[in-house]
Amino acid sequence: MSHSEKATLFNKDEAKVNWHDKALWFVREKRDTAAHKVKGWEELRNLASGIKANVLSNLDEYLIEFEEKAKKNGIKVHWASNAEEHNKIVHKILVDNKAKKVVKSKSMLTEECHLNPYLEAKGIEVIDTDLGERIVQLAKEPPSHIVLPAIHKTKEEVDELFQEHLGTKPSNGNPEYLTNEARKHLRDKFIKADAAITGVNFAVAETGGIVVCTNEGNADMGAHLAKTHIASMGIEKIIPKEEHLGVFLRLLARSATGQPITTYSSHFNTPAPGTEMHIVIVDNGRTEQLSRADFRSSLSCIRCGACMNTCPIYRRSGGHSYDATIPGPIGSILSPGKDLTKHSSLPFASTLCGSCSDVCPVKINIHEQLYKWRQLIVKDVKQPFVKKVILKTTGWLMARPKLFNLLGKSGRFMLKYAPRFMVYSKLNAWGKSRELPTIEKENFNQWYKNRSKNG
């Protein structure tokens, strides 16, 4: 199914769409408030963008440096070319440590690799411990947002899920009660876990250390209780020096949720005595994206989700309509690089308004890349017949100004005087679920000319 078809399904529940739209816009506004409080915010974005550009141009050297330092600190480093290798490596570490119960904190990479079903098929229990991720795990759904995984669920739906799976009492969706019940449930899982899997927000080449950011404290509860800690990271998570964390940690949470920093920003440099720490460095299509000059800067993404919160399409179509691990504008420029045919509708799920690029903390030119993907897709992937005919006809018509003006005039006449059932018919997509604006007598050209005449 294409993005627009899935978005149509999401739009069947109008009240929910409106809520979703407003909730995400509220997060966008919180981001603005937080950003405006920082002196030199735009300079911070420039720095972050520049540092990431340097990283991509020297990535192999930084990874080698990172590996060397991490190993010196007693961390075991593994490399995986693709999802399958990643999952095999993780499974082997778990088997070697006789781990049967695993707690996992948020990691979009392990979602991308479909690690959970892989491990579950081998008899290992995997519990997602971020509250939003636990909710979608219980609902057997993928996250719909990279920072707010369960943003598509109402509190009543969460209430029902918890009643069924955690044995909670009906509470009309009381968030405090439900969060507290989840806390108890997850504490039990933390205490019993043999191993913890976390993501990586930043990996510092200079020190061989990693930084993991959470608000809930779930990554730390897992990693510090279990005997084995496995951290999975994409190759692009590297930053050159520890002082650069000063730049990125100032940007990340403000862009994501409008907080000045996440509750916990944990710096792991050595395993705790008596425990093992592993880092799995994953490619899975990233080096291929690195080869594409027009699209490589998409690898600078720090996964804040700001582009989703601001996107008028994302807010009204929901994360699941993208059918990709990373939804929204950034997902729409990353996913076509992995499978152009499967994700060919995503670069069209945009108005090209550019709001995503405006809020991106590392200044990725997201909307320009969306446009560039479109150019490639219309060449490589068969487009719908109607779209082709309409575009061809429009091109032909635009080249004939006299005819265009005549049709414009008669069009305006028809829209004004034709009966309602004709104007708001199936043929007019602009009349779906909305009233058209009142029709003026003149077109813009005429209006402009008359206006100049009158001074």
Add this chain to the structure above:
Amino acid sequence: MGRESILKSIKRNKPELVTIPEVDLNLFAEKLDVIETFKSNVQLVGGNLREMSQNEELDTVITALYPKAQRIVSQIPGSNLGTISITKEADPHSLENIDLAIIKGEFGVAENGSVWVSENQFPVRVLPFITNDLVLVLSKEDVCLHMHDAYKKIADRERSFGLFISGPSKTADIEQCLVIGAQGAMSLTVILV
């Protein structure tokens, strides 16, 4: 093997070297009252802030804040409230039912109300997360302006485990309603001495 093929592929596909930008701290310099900014940001992120006056006792202040706490781990030399003492060898699971942990904060960061704590200040890594409530004791002289200064302060540390803590654990994963007390500590109080 993954490693060689990944590195080879990067070498082949990476663009020409882009120089790394210098971080010019003049861009971020601000003349503001760092203590006042820190205090208001601790509260913004959901933490409690308690400033001690000269004639107050630390233990009296903490007991007044957490009167019900019984299983207390104190890592502060000036406090006698600790009822459970732990060593580096302690099994982290044994801390499951700790009511209160009192830890020294090394320094605070005004711009975001966070406090840097490192493994030097607590013997078992899970302590600040697994405790029900957390008190960080911080000297007023140890508050810096922003994260750039913060990383300068910890540049020469012995690196094992350390973190910035900003407020109590929290989540807004159910319909965007903010709930304090997720998987980590239910409350955080920063005591400025």
